[in-house]
Amino acid sequence: MERHKASWLNREKAFAAFAHGPLLDFWHSREEREFVGVENVTLRYVRFTAPQHKRVILVVPGRIESYVKYPELAYDLFHCGFDVVILDHRGQGRSDRLLQDSHRGHVVEFTHYVDDLETLYLKEIVSGHYQQRYALAHSMGGAILTLFLARQPQAFHAVTLVAPMFGIALPMPGFLANRILDWAEKRPAMREGYALGTGRWRANPFGINRLTHSTERYRRSLRFYADDPAIRVGGPTYHWVREGIHAGRNILSLASTITTPILLLQAGDDRVVDNRSQDLFCTMMTEAGHPCEAQVIQGARHEILFEKDAMRAQALNALITFFEAHP
Template sequence: MSANYERWLTREYGFSAFANGPLLDFWRSREEGEFTGVDDVPIRYVRFCSPSHNKVILVSTGRIESYVKYPELAYDLFHCGYDVMIVDHRGQGRSGRLLEDPHRGHVQNFDDYVTDLSTFYQLEIAPRQYAKRFALAHSMGGAILALWLAREPNNFDAAVLSAPMTGIYLRMPNWLTRKILNWAESRPVYRDGFALGTGSWRPLPFVVNRLTHSRERYRRNQRFYSDYPELRVGGPTYHWVRESIQAGMQILEEAKNITTPLLLLQASEDHVVDNRSHTAFCQAMAIAGHPCEGGKPRVIEGARHEILFERDAMRAQALDAIMRFFAQQN
């Protein structure tokens, strides 16, 4: 067992001291930047670099998230010998919003996310002489990365998808969902409004959250939104849901084109994405002759959707799998 793994296993016991000491010092070393994305939307990003590193990990985050939420992951990846770069997707975090109400999670075209990430790669990663280039993506960020890998499979030496949004967990029949979304699509007042059952951001107590079992990490993430109101994003618009469902279908169609070595981590207790879509995705890759690592999802038993923000035991298991997988790519 590595020293890193042992530290990951016991982090929560002294989480406050870690967050206000070593992690805060690390966060202060960040470099922040901005570039212009599709339709002139400003896209913000952060990077952590060292002259002693010759490998990089690009992190693609989930819906409503910002790199402000990711210091701990960046810290762990950086101290494993990697430069780390994290992009705030359009419409969230510190990047430009697309609607007058900043709480509405929205995108005009899902492919805009993909184009933005590709632009960032060409600006910040491609020009640097890294010996190895890797990507790590969570949830919506996993859907974005999967589409990008299908179109540009040679950019990375390997990639990891953590609970990727290859399909959304829906609480109503698919036919009814399609009917509602198609109805809203032709009515702008609904199209760009909050989807049914959602609304502006509001803090939820830990006991009702469906994202993680880690009280420490959940509370820390909630404090980010309390301290930085400009980061807050609420529910998605009807159009975002429609675009994202179509993106999931597109991912399954294009999975055959992904030749990048790929590991897919799945949370056994996920109620945000549809785990059945992970199986379909891995099967499509296998049929095309380039299966993902192990030929199927690597299940993190007991984990909720935010695997990389879970309790120490589950998070350490996931991080160890990621680091081992990247280390295999010689």
């Protein structure tokens, strides 16, 4: 495993060879599965397993993401001795969409995401008879997983939250955003329309992206969506933004009740979520006597696990060390 970890620091230098060689071979070993979630929505997920593995990591992606984007992370976790399960949330990836315009990021109730995760947990994680159960969540996935932990405090031995969405970085003052969202909520045509300043998916050039400093990883992620129109998701609906904000408030109200050991990895240069909400969450957990270990990845943008080698390796080493400290 140490030899594998060493490769994290210089992978970008020959990224194409890695992606079209070892990583592609690994991707071909996947098992793609599905289950039915709330309101008969079909959810799809992927898993990588080995008979000798006694540990599992459930990966919970962020908004608009698909497991199609996550082969490299799965490869690294698998080669550190973990089975890996990755979910496509309702309304995105290969899972069923909720609106006729499949590009609109939408959910009827944020708790539906949590219900889906609970169903997958019971189906794949509990039934797998693993000795150690862990979870890793990014952005919106962090909010979903945290709400799940409030329901199921004994579900995982430890959890890592990567740039979790406990508060959204809004382009206007919060009071004004809330007025607009409440106004749109009462008007069905607006409620399910694209939120202000957003629209259908488009391939933004690397130079204006706010997600990563890694040219190689950004362009690879972009190709997944460019090559497969079915997994594209654009901006959120007004209702999704409203649900997301309420979810963040709910999480902070529950922070003191969450007892699962948590490592929170914060992106130092995050312009997508509000880092102050993450700080408050960890403070509230700690004051309640529950473990919340926070680590800032200095200079990293929102997608820490898709960052340049040095920052990504720092995050991966931190989460592997954290999981191994909670057997």
